[in-house]
Amino acid sequence: MKLSHEDLKKLYRSSCAETSREEGACPPVEFLMSTFLPETSEEDKFRVADHVAGCRSCRAKFELAREILSGAARLTRESEGVALTEAEVSALKQMAAARLRENEKGRSFFFRYRYASAAAGLVMIMAAILLVLRAPLNKDSGAMRGEAGAAIVLLNPPGVQKALPLHFEWLPYPRAETYEVKVLDERLDIVWSSGRIRATSLDLPPGPAKGLKRGASYYWKVAVFSDDEILQESGLQSFQLQE
Amino acid sequence: MAGSRKRAAEIERTIDRFSQVIRSAIRKTCPSIGKADIDDIEQEVKVAVWRQIEKNEKGIHNLGSYIWRVAYTTTSKVMKRLTQQRKELIDTWDDCRGADKAFQSPANSGPDQQYQSRELLQIVGESVDGLIDSRRQVVKLYLSGMSTEEITEYFGWTDGKARNLLSRGLADLREMLREKRIVLEE
Secondary structure: OEEOHHHHHHHHHHHHHHOOOOOOOOOOHHHHHHOOOOOOOHHHHHHHHHHHHOOHHHHHHHHHHHHHHHHHHHHHHOOOOOOOOHHHHHHHHHHHHHHHHHHHHHHHHHHHOHHHHHHHHHHHHHHHHHHHHOOOOOOOOOOOOOOOOOOOOEEEOOOEEOOOOOEEEEOOOOOOOEEEEEEEOOOOOEEEEEEEEOOOEEEOOHHHHHOOOOOOEEEEEEEEEEOOEEEEEOOOEEEEEOO | OHHHHHHHHHHHHHHHHHHHHHHHHHHHHOOOOOHHHHHHHHHHHHHHHHHHHHHOOOOOOOHHHHHHHHHHHHHHHHHHHHHHHOHHHHHHHHHHOHHHHOOOOOOOOOHHHHHHHHHHHHHHHHHHHOOOHHHHHHHHHHHOOOOHHHHHHHHOOOOOHHHHHHHHHHHHHHHHHHHOOOEEOO
16 A cells, blocks of 8 residues: 555544543643743653644644744744833833723724624634535545455355354465454454464354354454565455354 | 834734734634634734733843743733633644544445554554654654644754654654555655
C-alpha cells in the first residue's frame, strides 16, 4: 500500500481521534500557553508537543493559541525596540480609559443586533455541518498489505459450526513458509491467535474454544509469511457456533 | 502632546489588527464557530487589552515586547474562557476538520474494511510512537499540521534544525512502515 504525506497526516490524526485520553491527563491551559514563551525549557515544549499531537481537545487549543501568537509576533516586530515616553504612556492610558467607557455605553446598542447575528451564525453552522457530512471517505478497498496477487482461499469452518472442535483449513499459498490464524469477535477484537504454523489446517485448542459463545458471530483470517515477511492476508470470514 | 496622541493612535491601530488576527485564527481553526461568538470574543479581547493598558504601572521601554506580552495575557484569558464556558466549541473544533475522519470506516462498512482501517491506524500510531524522542515530537507536530517554519518558531530553534529532525524522523518512519509493507512516498 502506498501513502502520500497527506494520507499519512490524515491517518495519524484519525489514529489520535481513536485514542481516548485519561481524565486529568491534559495539562492546564496556563501550562499549555506557557510553552509559547521564549523562556520555557525545550523539555517542557517537547512534553506539550508530545501530548498535543495525540489529544484532540488540547490540539485545538494549541493550534488556536499558536495562530494568534504568531500573528501577534508579526505585529510586534514593527514596534521592536521602541520606548515610550511618559507623556506617550499617559496618552495611551487616557485612550484606554476612553475606549472602555465607550464600550460600556455601546453594549446596549450592540445587544440590539445580537439576535440577527445569532440567526446568521446558526445558518453558517448548519452549512458547515452539511459540508462536513459530505466529506469524502477513503475508497481504498484493495488489499491493505502484501503483494497484489492470488487471494488466500479459506475452506473451513462453514458459516454455522454444529460441534467442536472447530477446524480451520485453507488452501496452500505459493511461496508460503508459515501461516498465522486469528479469530476475532463481533467487535473485531482478536480473541485468539495461532502463532506461526507450517500446516494449512488446525483445530482451535480446547481452552480458547470454551470461551466462544454459542449463537455469537465470529470471524477468522489467515496471514501468509515468507522469511518473516508478510506475503498476503485473507479477508475476514464469519462463522457461528450453533446454539 | 500631539506626538503622544499620534503614538496612542498608532497603538490603537495595532490593537485593531490584533483583534483581526484573533478573528482569522478562530475562523481558520474552526469555521463552524458563528459570527456572533467571534464578535463576542473580539470585543472581549479589545476590552481586555485596554484594561491592561489602563492598569499599566510600569513604563514601556520596549513597545514590541510590551504588545506581545499583552497579546499573550489576553490570549490566555480568551483560551480559559473558551475552555471553561464554551466547552462545546472545543469539542467541535476537531469535528470541523472532516479530513480527520477520512480513514475511519463508516459504521455501515463491512467487517473487512473496518478491520483493515483499524489495523492501518494502529500501525501508523505505533510506528510514530516508536521513533526516538527528538524526532518523534517534530514528526508528531508535522503530522498534526505544523510546517517546519512553525515548528522552528515554536521551539525557538535556528533554521534547519527542525528540517533535519523531520527529515530523519520521516526516514525512520518510512523504514518502519516499509517493514509492514506500507510505502510512504518521498
